[in-house]
Each structure stands twice: as structure tokens, then as C-alpha cells.
Amino acid sequence: MNSPGSVLSTEELGVLLRILYDESLENKSFESVINQLVQLFQKQDYYKVGTALVLLLQQNDMLNSPAQRLTSLVLLNQLYAHESLTLNPFTPVFVQLLYSTDNKPAMPSSGGRNGSELTGQLPRLTHHEKCFLSQLLVNSNSCKEILKKTPQQVLSGGGEAANLSSNQMMDITALQLALVEHQADLSPSAKCAIPCILSSPEPNSNYNEHAVYKVAEELLTKTPTRGPPAGGDTLGPPPPLVNQYYKPEFLRLVPPLYVCEDELIWLNLVDPSEHRIAYDSTMCVSNSAGVEAKKLMSRAFKSALTLQQQQHLLAELQHDSKLVYHIGLTPNKLPDLVENNPLIAIEVLLKLIQSNHITEYFSVLVNMEMSLHSMEVVNR
Incomplete structure (x- = not known):
């Protein structure tokens, strides 16, 4: 599958949601789900798939099953498994998820959710999920064994999954430092943008696959009918909402023109009669009168x-x-x-x-x- 632009097409979005909304997803190994995704999407579409997965993770109503959430994180990691983690554009998502501590005081919200589940933020992971994700990021040697597990085994925290996690998170300090160094060249204004999509403060448990598909289609594939893109190019058509964001606008005065005495001046001939060419009209004309x-x-x-x-x-x-x-x-x-x-x-x-x-x-x-x-x- 291949579609122009930086977002999935309507058909591709439907394929991705069918993978995540499979009724047997809890009992499927992560390896089988990854193979299914690789067969249905080409490599040049991986970034678009990752963008859609991040959007779904930020909206708790759209992934209401822990198995769907955990599978989305695994897919997000494996899209760029053959490259360095610092080159994975979605590595900041994993760092943010792993560094959200459970002992932080919860910030009150109208829906009763804690501070890590505020609108537009990634969900809070359980301890077993964090241990599993850190193992996936750090232990590349045992990655194949990890991916043979099912979401149910990881979420239950028992059996072989318990031996895998050992109830301890792997140290990802080196990954975090490498990520900070990689992002050091970015300007402060480029790193403080926020997405323009805000989820509802009240979770909706009545969402089904069809409702999620309609909402995701509006956010991921359709272009807004009015208004310029927030923080984007105001000359072209606005991109889909998932690619729009708000950031501080960097304003500066227009620099003055440098005055140079010997500067050449470009003449725009609006009316040719304003400027006449100095030309000898008698040149190359036979002088019959003189003869x-x-x-x-x-x-x-x-x-x-x-x-x-x-x-x-x-x-x-x-x-x-x-x-x-x-x-x-x-x-x-x-x-x-x-x-x-x-x-x-x-x-x-x-x-x-x-x-x-x-x-x-x-x-x-x-x-x-x-x-x-x-x-x-x-x-x-």
C-alpha cells in the first residue's frame, strides 16, 4: 500500500484498525501481529502508521483495551527496529511513557482521571507494561523471545512474563542522554509545540470499532474545510488535523535595506516610451542624396x-x-x-x-x- 502525503489513506486506516480491533488480539503473539503489519504496509508507509498509532494512544477512548494499547506500543517500536533508537522518530514517546512515575501526585480533572491522563497526553502504563517496554528497548538480544509473548501474558504479570520482567525496569538513561544530544540542535521554539487535537475529558466507553474508525478518519485523513494550518504553511491547503500544531510564533522586524552608492538599479520598463534607446537611425542607411x-x-x-x-x-x-x-x-x-x-x-x-x-x-x-x-x- 502506498499513498501520497504524510498520513494514511482511508483504506490504510481501516487495515490498521482491523489489526488492533481483532477479537483474538489478546491471545496473539506480538510477533504474529508484527508480521501481519509488515505484509500489509510498505516501508515508506511506516511513519504514517506510527503517526496514526500515536494519535490512537493519546485518545484513551479510541484504544479502550490494554491489549490494544500494548500492541500499539510494540508496533511503534518495531517499525524502526532495524535502526538506532535515536533515529526512531517515536523514541520520545517511549521515554515519556517510561518516565511517568506512579508516585506523582495526581492532578484533579473533571473526569476523575489522574495527571498523566490529561487531554492530549499519553496514557499511564502499569508496572508490568513499563518493565516489558524497557526490556524491548534495551535488550535487543532477547527481543525475539520477548515478541513471542502475548499481550495477555504481559498484562497478567504471571508465569513466564513474570520471569521476563523481574518486576524491575531496565536502565534507559543512556537512551535518554542520546536522545537529548540528538535533539540539541533543534531550536527551543520547535520543541515546545503542542498538538491541536484535544481529547474529551470524559472517556466514552461506548466506542466500538466503527465509531473509532469514523473519528480517526476525520482526524487522520480529511483536510479541514476552513482555517489555515496552525503553525504550518499558510499558503497551501491545510493538512489533516493530526499534522497541525500550535507553537510560539517567532516574530522579528524586517531588516533594513543596505544602502550602497555604487549599487546597480534594476529598471522595470512598465511603459517603453519612458526610456528611449540611444541609437543612430542613419547608421547603415544608404546616403543616396550624397551620391x-x-x-x-x-x-x-x-x-x-x-x-x-x-x-x-x-x-x-x-x-x-x-x-x-x-x-x-x-x-x-x-x-x-x-x-x-x-x-x-x-x-x-x-x-x-x-x-x-x-x-x-x-x-x-x-x-x-x-x-x-x-x-x-x-x-x-
Whole structure:
């Protein structure tokens, strides 16, 4: 059997309760019950089985038979029998059960039960049960012999069970110290949580297997319809009640942001028009106007341009003030331009007036052969 999540499914819960509510459970050896559990559940489901067993132990009404209670403890121990006790997640349950002393003064409760049977706590074990459980935890060598006993033999405290317990508990101080050391890394807030399930202070002796199944199903498998999980993740759906708990909430102020002068700032572009990219839109675009101006200037050196050609060339020079530096005009070619197109020569010289080479153009113009066109250019 395998089901997602950390709790048993409805079908798995029914299988577990049928094992515990077997009418012949008192006379069955613990070994046979363990084998039955191993056959019905896979290893990855053991933690879910253990969680259900702890819940049943905390609710005295749900395990009203001492044989059921003792068998549940044996199953809880044997789920992780092949691992160290410190790695068994349910070892604290055994330590708490064994260290609840009978000579403690009972705390009054409305139901007349003593202090170790208050709501939400584990039940008080008898002396024979404690001796048996301590033997099971400490004596791993004789564990097989212990598990051959039946709940009736252990609970009666007679016969072979009496020789087994010797009316003395085994020393589990080493186990307790190892457990404390193992839990030392946990924060105090993580170790003070309490379950959110509280049993009724009045025991109900009328519970039968069907009633226990319905209550256990509500607590173990069903998700609450309202309210966030206590002490859990408030973002996801709440887990079943058995996995909910209350613990002090650790609150702290949000740390301030560290201010750094050289820190990069991430820009979230909500509106692309807010930020424009610096890009030369004329890059990689053919300059057809400049090519046409070069052709007209090359023709102007050789012959007179028509009125339309002159107007077109002058318009191009007027549109782009820097075009005059790229149309092929040199001081040596100036005399040809003056003789063929004096108007063009005048406009070109006016645009070159701020150039560093303007003196060269003026020198050529003054020294060229006197003509009507040259005089016109000089006069302008």
C-alpha cells in the first residue's frame, strides 16, 4: 500500500484498525501481529502508521483495551527496529511513557482521571507494561523471545512474563542522554509545540470499532474545510488535523535595506516610451542624396549644369551643411568650377568660409586667370 502525503489513506486506516480491533488480539503473539503489519504496509508507509498509532494512544477512548494499547506500543517500536533508537522518530514517546512515575501526585480533572491522563497526553502504563517496554528497548538480544509473548501474558504479570520482567525496569538513561544530544540542535521554539487535537475529558466507553474508525478518519485523513494550518504553511491547503500544531510564533522586524552608492538599479520598463534607446537611425542607411550631389559636382567641374541641376545641387548643400566636405571639391578643382558654374562656386565657398582650408581656396581664386566668371565670384 502506498499513498501520497504524510498520513494514511482511508483504506490504510481501516487495515490498521482491523489489526488492533481483532477479537483474538489478546491471545496473539506480538510477533504474529508484527508480521501481519509488515505484509500489509510498505516501508515508506511506516511513519504514517506510527503517526496514526500515536494519535490512537493519546485518545484513551479510541484504544479502550490494554491489549490494544500494548500492541500499539510494540508496533511503534518495531517499525524502526532495524535502526538506532535515536533515529526512531517515536523514541520520545517511549521515554515519556517510561518516565511517568506512579508516585506523582495526581492532578484533579473533571473526569476523575489522574495527571498523566490529561487531554492530549499519553496514557499511564502499569508496572508490568513499563518493565516489558524497557526490556524491548534495551535488550535487543532477547527481543525475539520477548515478541513471542502475548499481550495477555504481559498484562497478567504471571508465569513466564513474570520471569521476563523481574518486576524491575531496565536502565534507559543512556537512551535518554542520546536522545537529548540528538535533539540539541533543534531550536527551543520547535520543541515546545503542542498538538491541536484535544481529547474529551470524559472517556466514552461506548466506542466500538466503527465509531473509532469514523473519528480517526476525520482526524487522520480529511483536510479541514476552513482555517489555515496552525503553525504550518499558510499558503497551501491545510493538512489533516493530526499534522497541525500550535507553537510560539517567532516574530522579528524586517531588516533594513543596505544602502550602497555604487549599487546597480534594476529598471522595470512598465511603459517603453519612458526610456528611449540611444541609437543612430542613419547608421547603415544608404546616403543616396550624397551620391547624387557628388555626381552633379563632378559634372560641374567639366561643363555648365542646367538650371534644374543647379537648383538640385544647391538644395542638397543647403539640406546638409557638412555635405560640402564630401563632394570631391579641392583647391585645384576650384578654377574649373568657377569657369563652368560660378553660382555653385559662390555657394560652396560661402559654406567653406569656416573651414581651415579656406585660405587655400582664396589663394587659388586670386591667382587664377582673370575672367568674367572669376570676377563675379570675387565680387560676391
